[in-house]
Amino acid sequence: MSSVLARIGRRRALQGAAAGLVVLGLLVWWLLPLGEAPPSGTIRFSTGTKAGVYQDYGERLRKAFRKDMPDLTVKLLTSDGSQENVKRLATDGTDFTIAAADAVETYELAANHPGADRLRGVARLYDDYLQLIVPRDSDIKSVADLRGKRVAIGPVRSGVRLMAERVLKAAGIDAQKDITPKADGIDVGPGHLKEGKIDAFFWSGGLPTEGIQDLADSFTFRFVPIGADLVAKLHAQGGATRYYRATNMPESAYPSIQNGVAVPTIAVANLLMTRTDIDPRLTEWVTRAVIKSRDEIGAHVHSAQLVDLRTAIYTDPLALHEGARRYYRSVKP
Helix, strand or coil: CHHHHHHHHHHHHHHHHHHHHHHHHHHHHHHCCCCCCCCCEEEEEECCCCCCHHHHHHHHHHHHHHHHCCCEEEEEECCCCHHHHHHHHHCCCCCEEEEEHHHHHHHHHCCCCCCHHHEEEEEEEEEEEEEEEEECCCCCCCHHHHCCCEEECCCCCCHHHHHHHHHHHHCCCCCCCCCEEECCCCCCHHHHHHCCCCCEEEEEECCCCHHHHHHHCCCCEEECCCCHHHHHHHHHCCHHHHHCEEEEECCCCCHHHHCCCCEEEEEEEEEEEEECCCCHHHHHHHHHHHHHCHHHHHCCCHHHHHCCCCCCCCCCCCCECHHHHHHHHHCCC
16 A cells, blocks of 8 residues: 555655646746857947946946856946947947937937947836036025036936036026036946035935945935926927936835935836847847846845836837847737
């Protein structure tokens, strides 16, 4: 009797193991193209400034790529931000990058925009939030109060520079005449505010941004609201400003600073981008790795939690790259 039961037990164990292998096989089939060797070689990926979200996200994406594509070398290149990233990609300086949608359209609308027609979308990622930061005891209560102040509006080739200059214009301020403009980025702006070298600084990034979190640990500051009235004036400027939307920076972004209060501001979508000449097979694998790694990266880069398969395909103003389109079709319900 016991030997019969033992045989039955072994049979069930083998059946269970076989079923487990089938499930594992289906999972592998979903995650990776069956029988296809991972891409290899070297790609260049343009990120952003140190202490910014682009750089952190890029570093963690590189680790995610290494898991699925161990023979692919990813070279990360720091940059001023979106404007530089778009131009680098369009002119063969990099193979993949991240940039805000307004910077992409600004480049496409420019009189001199070599390579703009070769730009393609891979995925819509997360939103950048414009953040205007001043010392807690500052007399600056609105964007209009920046007149005559020393204001960091971001590096010349950054996305924050685009947004800051447009927001200032909407408030009736000429960035070159009515303020003392500084080119500080998130790498040095917080320190300069703390040291009293500037009166305010603009930053555009995912929430929360490490550089601002670090400032909150050692300095008391507050966010200046950017109201819906300014957003309407922004849209009236035309062009790439159509990508700005009124929103609130949630109270959970920087709890120790916001004290449970949301901050009115504007947001713009970020896009993962490549070019038409980049191998579709490589781009398909890259797209898969981006979606697959969302939760793992999101545990460290909170804005990455917003990467979503349902919205990733909306890369306006760019058409999807063929490789990205293949991936989205393969996982379409």
